[in-house]
Amino acid sequence: MIIKCNNLNIKQIADSGQTFRWYERKDHYVVVANHRAVSMTQLSDGIELDDENSIWKHYLDIDRDYNAIMTHYKGKDDFLDAAMDYGSGIRILNQDPFETIMTFIISANNNIKRITSSVLALSNNFGTYLKTIDGVDYYDFPTPEQLREVSVESFRNCGVGYRDKYLYGCVQDILNKKIDLEAIKSLSDIELRQALMRLKGIGEKVANCVILFAYARYEGFPVDTWIKKVLSEHYGIEKDHKIFVESYFKPYGGIAQQYLFFYGRR
DNA sequence: TACCAGGCAACTT
């Protein structure tokens, strides 16, 4: 399947820190999502996928006009202009809430390489086999049900460190309906964030990642160490980040944040 | 060797 789309750069999305399941291979990428593993190739005016399912258009947020969003911010300040120019192929993916919750719990005080390896270990150890591509087996991210009997120690063995107990508790809380990841879709941005923060291991930053990357809430503006550095060095903001970013970058703060993160971390 | 990485919960003041 060929998807025509400007503002879609595979490498930029893979390196943007919103997903940890885009794998760079020789002349293409392998993307694991939507209970599938696909081969994705960059074209000059879009991408080619070896899969016909229309879910990928939603996953890649194809119907949203990112050019219009960038136009909205154009000229606001030099740093954001440069960031949008540098990362103009980034899109905000529509990812699975459970997978996003688990991977961003792992992300806390961690680095992208190790997050990626932990997510791979969780999938290979506990997820459903999907496909073999060029001799590599790909597994789906496990469901809560598949993780029901997984112990704190088994999580630890995936390299997640002290976050093991948070992952375990999160799975149990979902299975026990302390939180319903489908039902909370109807909540407001603020209520949704608060609902997620009831889970151990999810603070304000991780909750913002989840509402942005899994619930398409662009009010979510994750402030991590890189964004703090950007705000400090280029906007003169040392504290009260929240107050500044919520007014300055609205109404697509989360999208602007992705450009800033990607450019600031280069 | 110390410091850092898409922070958080628990504790202290």
Add this chain to the structure above:
DNA sequence: AAGTTGCATGGT
């Protein structure tokens, strides 16, 4: 309410 501290682990 606001500030401080410990935390697994691999990379630099």
